Amino acid sequence: METVELLLSGFATALTIQNFFAAAFGAFLGILVGAMPGIGSLAGVALLLPLTFKFNPTTGIIMLSALYYSNMYGGSYSSILLNIPGDTPAVMTGLDGHPLASQGRPGVALFTSNISSFIGGTIGILILTIIGPGLARFGLHFGPVEMTALMAVAMTSLGWLLGDNPIRGMVATLIGILMATMGFDAVTGLPRFDFGSIYLLSGIPFIPLVVGIFGFSQVIEMMEKRNTARGFDIDKLTLKDSLLTKAETLRILPPALRSGFLGTLIGVLPGAGATTGSFLSYLMEKRLGKDGHKLGTGRVEGVAAAEAGNNAAAAGAFAPLLSLGIPGSGTGAVLLGGLLMYGLNPGPRLFQTQPEFTWGIIASLYVANIITLLVAIMIVPFLIKILKVPVKMMIPIITTICIMGSYSANNSLYGIIIMLIAGIFGFFMKKFGYPIAPLLLAYVLAPTMEKNFRQALQISDGSMMIFLQKPIAAVLVGFLLLTVLSPVIRWVIGSIKNQPN
Amino acid sequence: MKRLKTRTILPALTALIGLVWVIVGLTKYGWWVEGRPQSGFFPAIIGGLLLFVSILAVMSEMKENPPQFLITHLYPILAAVGMVLAALLIGFFPALILYVFGWLKWYEKYNLFTAGLTTGITTALMYGVFYVWLRVPFPTGILVELL
Incomplete structure (x- = not known):
């Protein structure tokens, strides 16, 4: 009952004219950027982060949340129409979406994607509403010891799981932590690792770093694909051709509902984001679906499963983000960085100290979900034109956004310099196969981790055994060890399997 | 090696x-x-x-194959640095116009209309969002200040 009251008060916040339009604007921009091939949700949210400066924290974060959420819708469009996924979660959508489009039914594929995203997202937001406060109450039992272990789990789960080479994930994570140690020490307030530069006294600024490492690195990478021609099998899309028949609607409901629940569950887990959500939902549909064996040939069930899974995971990821302060993905880390930038500390106490803000965000997700669906349906006739924008035309435009956005962070050329260095570094990381998302996640979480780690050791007088003496921390440490050692375990199992006898 | x-x-x-x-x-x-x-x-x-x-x-x-780097990877970096240097001299928005138009017209070989239209839309958007809406005080450039 209390949750309902709080949610209603959240709607009162979300439905103020300013917040409503911020959510609508975020939904529109997010879907547009997500639909543009070659940008992706992470770079999209990073590039649009400076736009939230104008607003107060609640409105800014509502816009950012809508941006993040609607990006998931847009990512599937290029996957369906061009077989070029706008983002990794959309890879599974293309498996059935593109064959369906090639069979002359692109509108149906897009409509299925939109409706399933809406269903999956709604399930995710409903579950977030129910479990979010409970998770926060559980989080209140966390002291410095448990928080340190939790932060370590959050960092490693993403760093170790991404990419084929866990060592690269570790390097990325550790670099992110080191970058966060520059500037003022959060415990003593003394400057450190500034190397005599007044600019580095306040550390590496978040926005130029994010814009550079995701946005500008993408521009450099785009130079490889700037002449790629995009072939369209269709010239025109209309809303009329996109509508689903009654039979098709009934076919997509079970996979969308199933995947909605599974996706949310995956989204709540630290480190397992929308990509895992869509991947496992699709696999589940292949195994459990009535015509699972036909998936991959242009079935609406395949599109529904993948899209409901990834949107549900994106919504579910808000639960650990708001209640425990741990983002489930790189995009979530950008969002967390945005919250910190506004002086808000996501974590167990956020639900208690800032209920208006927290419930405002949750309520705004319901609003954004409806607005995004409407925008997504209305944008269908214009999609061909949006997707036809050549990559080579986007290069100078995105570069300009990167320069302007990073300058506007602190009205200084220093922001642009950081953006350029971060962009070049990010490009090299991508080329050498190092995942970037763990770096950002570690950069955002490191100050909290360091503060709690030092406090924990001060309590125990320097003994690391304290991490095994507290039950919650011990469980988390066990999980951490399992994650860290999983590549070794996999290697041992593989070696045993490969032995002749 | x-x-x-x-x-x-x-x-x-x-x-x-x-x-x-x-x-x-x-x-x-x-x-x-x-x-x-x-x-x-x-x-x-x-x-x-x-x-x-x-x-x-x-x-x-050491066991892995090296990735391929192209000379063109350098171009956006050089262009961005060039735009920033030009911005210090003539101001941000004139530098933006020069950069976007120059890139599209001379590097990507777009016709005058497409390059001009894209530059116009980009400049209007950037001006509207960053200068009018966000009120970012972009430097006007040494030359403008001298004048």
């Missing part, structure tokens, strides 16, 4: 960064004093871990 030079550059650099953090952390910011971890405590631990993992990375990268 070429493989060694390219694939190992990044982990070698991160190993060096890790080493710097260990040395500076321990010598300048301190480890543990009177039952309290000092400012260098956490960075030195992470620096040490990074050094160790980077050495492992250097060894594993």
Whole structure:
């Protein structure tokens, strides 16, 4: 009952004219950027982060949340129409979406994607509403010891799981932590690792770093694909051709509902984001679906499963983000960085100290979900034109956004310099196969981790055994060890399997 | 030898960064004093871990094939630096117009209309969002200030 009251008060916040339009604007921009091939949700949210400066924290974060959420819708469009996924979660959508489009039914594929995203997202937001406060109450039992272990789990789960080479994930994570140690020490307030530069006294600024490492690195990478021609099998899309028949609607409901629940569950887990959500939902549909064996040939069930899974995971990821302060993905880390930038500390106490803000965000997700669906349906006739924008035309435009956005962070050329260095570094990381998302996640979480780690050791007088003496921390440490050692375990199992006898 | 030079550059650099953090952390910011971890405590631990993992990375990268780099990868970097330098001289928005139009017309070989229209829309959007809406005080440039 209390949750309902709080949610209603959240709607009162979300439905103020300013917040409503911020959510609508975020939904529109997010879907547009997500639909543009070659940008992706992470770079999209990073590039649009400076736009939230104008607003107060609640409105800014509502816009950012809508941006993040609607990006998931847009990512599937290029996957369906061009077989070029706008983002990794959309890879599974293309498996059935593109064959369906090639069979002359692109509108149906897009409509299925939109409706399933809406269903999956709604399930995710409903579950977030129910479990979010409970998770926060559980989080209140966390002291410095448990928080340190939790932060370590959050960092490693993403760093170790991404990419084929866990060592690269570790390097990325550790670099992110080191970058966060520059500037003022959060415990003593003394400057450190500034190397005599007044600019580095306040550390590496978040926005130029994010814009550079995701946005500008993408521009450099785009130079490889700037002449790629995009072939369209269709010239025109209309809303009329996109509508689903009654039979098709009934076919997509079970996979969308199933995947909605599974996706949310995956989204709540630290480190397992929308990509895992869509991947496992699709696999589940292949195994459990009535015509699972036909998936991959242009079935609406395949599109529904993948899209409901990834949107549900994106919504579910808000639960650990708001209640425990741990983002489930790189995009979530950008969002967390945005919250910190506004002086808000996501974590167990956020639900208690800032209920208006927290419930405002949750309520705004319901609003954004409806607005995004409407925008997504209305944008269908214009999609061909949006997707036809050549990559080579986007290069100078995105570069300009990167320069302007990073300058506007602190009205200084220093922001642009950081953006350029971060962009070049990010490009090299991508080329050498190092995942970037763990770096950002570690950069955002490191100050909290360091503060709690030092406090924990001060309590125990320097003994690391304290991490095994507290039950919650011990469980988390066990999980951490399992994650860290999983590549070794996999290697041992593989070696045993490969032995002749 | 070429493989060694390219694939190992990044982990070698991160190993060096890790080493710097260990040395500076321990010598300048301190480890543990009177039952309290000092400012260098956490960075030195992470620096040490990074050094160790980077050495492992250097060894594993030697077995991998080097990625391909193109000269064109440099162009957006040079163009961005050029735009920033031009902005200091003539102001941000004239530099933006020059950059976007120049890139589309002379590098991408778009016709005058397409390059002009794209430049016009981009400039209007940037001006509207950053200058009018966000009120970012962009420098007007040395030349304009002199005039």
